[in-house]
Amino acid sequence: MMKILLHICCAPCSIFPIKRLKESRMEVVGYFYNPNIHPYQEYKRRRDAVQGYVDLVQLPVMYRDEYNLEEFLQNVVFREQERCHYCYHSRLESAARAAAQEHIPQFTSTLLYSRHQNHQLIKEMGESLAKHHGLKFYYEDFRKGWNDGIETSKKLSIYRQQYCGCIYSEKERYIKAGKLLPNNEPLPPKAVLVQPGEKQRHREGRRKRGHRSGM
Ligand code: SF4
Numbered sequence: 001m002m003k004i005l006l007h008i009c010c011a012p013c014s015i016f017p018i019k020r021l022k023e024s025r026m027e028v029v030g031y032f033y034n035p036n037i038h039p040y041q042e043y044k045r046r047r048d049a050v051q052g053y054v055d056l057v058q059l060p061v062m063y064r065d066e067y068n069l070e071e072f073l074q075n076v077v078f079r080e081q082e083r084c085h086y087c088y089h090s091r092l093e094s095a096a097r098a099a100a101q102e103h104i105p106q107f108t109s110t111l112l113y114s115r116h117q118n119h120q121l122i123k124e125m126g127e128s129l130a131k132h133h134g135l136k137f138y139y140e141d142f143r144k145g146w147n148d149g150i151e152t153s154k155k156l157s158i159y160r161q162q163y164c165g166c167i168y169s170e171k172e173r174y175i176k177a178g179k180l181l182p183n184n185e186p187l188p189p190k191a192v193l194v195q196p197g198e199k200q201r202h203r204e205g206r207r208k209r210g211h212r213s214g215m
Pocket residue numbers: 036037083084085087088164165166168169
């Protein structure tokens with residue numbers, strides 16, 4: 001049975017890849033290292049969800065349980081638009097290193113399951129890192145199991161996160177959804193004085209009124 005190290009980004013994304021690799025009769029060892037998940041409570045929640053799921057499917061997992069928030073931010077600041085490059089690389093590099101240390105001849109990542117990630121970049125990076133460490137990068141387009149993974153995670157009530165991971169993605173997720181601040185609006189206005197007992201009016205409310213009046 002061929003051994004493979006599977007980098008796991010979160011529980012829902014791991015469901016289909018674990019199933020596929022086991023079906024292919026591979027001996028799977030999970031690897032958790034995701035310093036891109038912010039803030040800490042969210043990191044802990046996702047890590048615990050992984051622990052719960054892998055217990056269920058009886059998968060051994062190596063945890064590099066380091067919440068390297070500062071290191072992550074220091075590496076993406078001033079180039080936030082390209083942050084995913086560093087993010088993928090730091091995690092895949094760590095996984096490749098662990099596979100080499102453990103004498104596991106190949107590795108892959110649950111990042112290949114997501115429809116929201118740069119699939120081609122992950123594939124190329126994985127292949128390049130594998131070459132560098134004398135390993136094989138196992139490539140499969142796990143996106144084909146998107147619905148399968150979602151259905152199973154809902155059925156098992158596995159925690160399903162609402163944003164990719166970093167604080168930037170959290171901001172984009174909620175601003176895009178219009179839940180906190182409206183899109184494309186300039187810098188926040190000056191502070192507004194709110195008297196005791198008076199309800200603070202959120203900018204979202206003003207946006208809605210603006211939309212109505214514009215229609
Ligand atoms: S958006 Fe997602 S992949 Fe990109 S840097 Fe943030 S956590 Fe990483």
